[in-house]
Amino acid sequence: MTTTHDLIDSLARDAGPVRRLQSPLRRGFLFLAAIVGIVLAATLVTNAWPGMLSRLQDSRFAIEMSATALTGVAAILAAFCLSIPGWSRAWTFAPIPPLAVWLGASGYGCYRNWFVYGADGSLALGRSADCFVFILTASVPMVIALFFALRRARPLNLVPVLAMGALGVAGLAAAALQFFHPFDVTVTDLALHAAAVTLVVAFATLFGVPWWRRIAV
């Protein structure tokens, strides 16, 4: 059995210079900048901005859109910070306020639509299935990119890192969806958005942990 003294000797002998990891906040913002750049390019190509700018006149939608994007930003930054030992675990709570506002604003939109379109209109499936698929499809490449961005940090506690990362990715995908979803959310939309986000978080956390342990070491 190796004694602690022998272990220290062998670790010291093995210790070459290392390339320091940059601050998690800096790396988080770089990751976000890359995602925003891709979404921006896609919206410019599809000419989605005029519709978006006119919809942003509605303050409820502006709040919902901002809260969705902020949830994504806060959760991605939280994932980067939680991946490094010694950073405050309070980062786990960072996405909760914008998430609450996002759900609240979407819920209020559904409530308002109920009076305009009635129960039939609000519960209609419409393009909800497309939105569900969009959030899942857009999340997959972002989750893979996030894995490569977080890999060098070698997080010790994977569950909160993956849960935050997945929430961030799903939030960003939901925000990007608004550019291609030119109508207010119905109850069914909201339920399916929530289901898609939950699915991404659950899938990434449940299957991501063993997968990461196998390939990231």
Added chain:
Amino acid sequence: MRQMSRQLPISDVSDAQGAPPGSPNSDAYEQDRVWAGLMRLAQDGDQAAYRSLLTNITPYLRTLCARQHRDARDVEDSVQDILLTLHTIRHTYDPARPFKPWLVAIGRRRIIDRLRTNRRSRLRETELLAEHETFSIDESNIHEAQSESRVLRDAVESLPKGQRDAVTLLKIEEKSLAEAAAQSGMTVAALKVSTHRAVKALRKILEGKRQSP
């Protein structure tokens, strides 16, 4: 830089960080500053500084682990786990930040991992008691043998005198019919009948005991 730091005692390394005059001078603050300085040098490849850092933090880690583990072997194993993890992710330490929160976060994680591993193994394992020991030699199974022989002895004692003498002489002491007849004063035929009845009675007694333990 690398060569120079090898010559430096710890206090000089902390001075090399450039502490502002009048900064807080508590022991914990000073210790953190020294460790942060050594870690910064270690990240640059200074093996002497790294060895010094690991040697310096080991008693601190041992105290941290001893709060959670009762077994001294677990304490030492946890300390080694932490040192190995620290080595693997030493590139994640940011010299602009305090060292101890980084170290303690690694330590806590590794201690929790070991506690979980220990708990899982305890759930899978069963404590080894004397009755679990079964070996081929008779001496190892003495408890079982003792309990069975006591039951048999009690059953023989409960037989009528003639049957008891017959079964003791012929079956337990394994004497011949002639020897048993001479010793007990019974005829050979009477001995045979008594033995037959004794065995039948013993079977009944022992079967009764087995059905109502």
